[in-house]
Amino acid sequence: MADDNEKRTPSPGSSSKPGVHHGESPANPNSVVAETGATRDPADNNEAPFQFDAKAEARLCRKIDLYIVPTVALLYLFCFIDRANIGNAKIAGLEKELGLQGYDYNALLSIFYISYIVFEIPSNIMCKWIGPGWYIPAISLAFGIISLATAFVHNFSQAAGVRFLLGVFEAGMLPGIAYYMSRWYRRAELTFRLSLYIVMAPLAGAFGGLLASGILSLDHVGGVTGWRMIFVVEGIITIGLSVIGFLTLTDRPATARWLSPAEKELATARIASERITTTAVLDRMDTTKLIRGITSPVTMSTSLLFLLNNITVQGLAFFAPTIVRTIYPDKSTVMQQLYTVPPYVVGAFFTVVLPLISWKLDKRQIVIVLTAPLVIVGYSMFLGTTDASARYGATFLLTSSLFAVGPLSNAQVSANVVSDTARTSAIGLNVMLGNIGGLIATWSYLPWDEPNYHIGNGLNLAACCAVLLLSVATLVWMPWDNARRDKAGVPESSTGNPEGGQTGVAGLEGLSREEVEGLDWKHPAFRWKP
Known part of the structure; x- marks a missing residue:
């Protein structure tokens, strides 16, 4: 398994190249590693931070972007399409x-989320254990097959069975890709790179509507007709992309x-x-570190925030076609599908732009705060008017902010733990709670509440207001706790003696x-990264 290989991966401390050292003085402190662009400041001693050639880093990032991002983005695009195409x-x-009668449709959506939530953290742990280069394409292949099988169901029970299995295999995609990309990118870089695949969620809404309308214009696909063609075509595409993923993805830089x-x-x-207190980039799994990732205050706060955000994101994904039908009831089915496309195109644009701003500022929390106001205005418009044009315009306000919280929140929990293992559980918890929000969303738009859906829109308005309050509270708390840690007198650069506790640092004496x-985020030298 992957961890058996990881323990043999040379860490920076074992490098044979001068100038690339961690936790020890360089053999030649004035040397620069031309091949890698890495060096240490000769004025610093012992625990001095790395310095890198900016051009060498930029070339490397472009190469990683080219090989990693397109594959994971396409896999996640069809992951989201295979989940949400039931709305089309x-x-x-x-x-x-x-x-289907009464609440049967809502129940089908809920069944998916039950398995999705239960398998979220276990799936991300399996991703680390097996290795993401194999695990991510494997689960993508599995849910592609399940999506294809949905075309052949004939009653509620069969549909419920395939939706449950779809949740089992899709559970690992969002957290697995976020964890995988954290192996390749720095903290500031990660937010934008996460947006390049999470942007596929709003694009799935746009592309899914276009694809569904195109498929429905066909007479048949093989021996399949009608709505069943949607699952056949999209399932086959997912299977093909998964095979490509086996060829292009690799576990980590060393492989x-x-x-x-x-x-x-x-x-x-x-x-x-960027990882204080650690001597290896990819550590072996450890229960203590898994717990540290889950119990980090920033992980818990951000995960709750993502839960609230996902009530609106998933509600919009599943019910956008239904909402559009209530706004434009006289339009054809194909036209109703097409009306769902423009808001998602706008959403895709802002899902990249907001994380790009976050990357340049190396700030995530303030950008999360700024996503809430437009969504609050949008749902207020849904509640305050029945004018079709105004309500359709409100969907643009929703999509302009909702989807950006995905990459921002996953990058935030990743930035605020230290070890690779803690990052696994932190991202897993964030996505798990986010999908509890998705489960709530499946019951937010009920048949008896149409056409204006006061209950669903009121719930989403309340969730967005809670996002604003919680994100502001976290933004205030993080620098406050950093100031408290500063008063303890331990500088952020102090990492501790890798052979034991650091002399002079209270609480570390005698520790192995x-x-x-x-200790992870409990280390005295750790500081929160807002």
């Missing part, structure tokens, strides 16, 4: 043909065939430079290397 199928005849030895070392050293590393 509903208005194309699924509900009538399967004999990337497309990186030179010098690039591998630079890629590893870049990540190591493993115990110091196990």
Whole structure:
């Protein structure tokens, strides 16, 4: 398994190249590693931070972007399409043909989220254990097959069974890709790179509507007709992309065939430079570190925030076609599908722009705060008017802010833990609670509440207001706790002696290397990164 290989991966401290060291003085402090662009400031001693050649880093990042981002983005695009296409199928005849009545459709959506939530953290732990280069394409292949099988269900029970299995295999995609990308990018870089695949969620809404309308214009696909064609075509595409993923994805820089030895070392050293208290970039799984990732105050706060955000995101994904149908009831089914596209295009734009701003500022929390106001205005418009044009305009306000919280929140929990293991559980918890929000969303738009859906829109308005309050509270708390830590007199650069506790740092005397590393965010030198 992947961890058996990881423990043999050279850490920066074991590098044979001068100038790339961690936790020890460089053999030649004035040397610069030309191949990697990494060096240490000769004025610093012992625990001095890495310094890198900006041009070498930029070249490396562009190469990683080219090999990693397109594959994971396409896999996540069809992950989201395979999850949300039931909304397109509903208005194309699924509900009538399967004999769904009352709350049956809501129950189908909920069944997916039950398995999705239960398997979230276990799936992310499996991703680390097996290795993301194999695990991510494997689960994508599995849910592609399940999506294809949905075309052949004939009643509620069969549909419920495939939706449950779909949740099992899709559970690992969002947190797994976020964790995987944290192996390749620095803290500030990660937010924008996460947006490049999470942007596929709003694009799935746009592309899914276009694709569904195109598929429905066909007479048949093989022997399949009607709404069933949506699942056949989209399932086959997912399976094909998964096979490509097996060929293009690699677990980590050390195993990337497309990186030179010098690039591998630079890629590893870049990540190591931001992780205090650790002596290895990819550590072995440890229960203490898993618990640290889950119990981090920023992880818990951000995860709750993502739960509230996902009530609106998933509600919009599942019910956008239904909402559009209530706004434009006289339009054809194909036109109703097409009306869902423009708001998602706007959403995709802002899902990239807001994380890009976050990357340039190396700030995430303030950008999360700024996502809430427009959503509050949008749901207020849904509640305050029945004018079709105004309500359709409100959907643009919603999509302009909702989807950006995905990359921002995952980057925030990743930035505020230290070890690779803690990052696994932190991202897993964030996405798990986010999908509890998705489960709530499946019951937010109920049949008896149409056409204006006062209950669903009121719930979403309340959730957005809570997002604003919680994100502001976290933004205030983080610098306050950093100031409290500063008063303890331990500088942020103090990492502790890798062979034991650091002399002169209260609370670390006599601790072993493993115990110091196990402190993670509780280490006195750790500071929150807002």
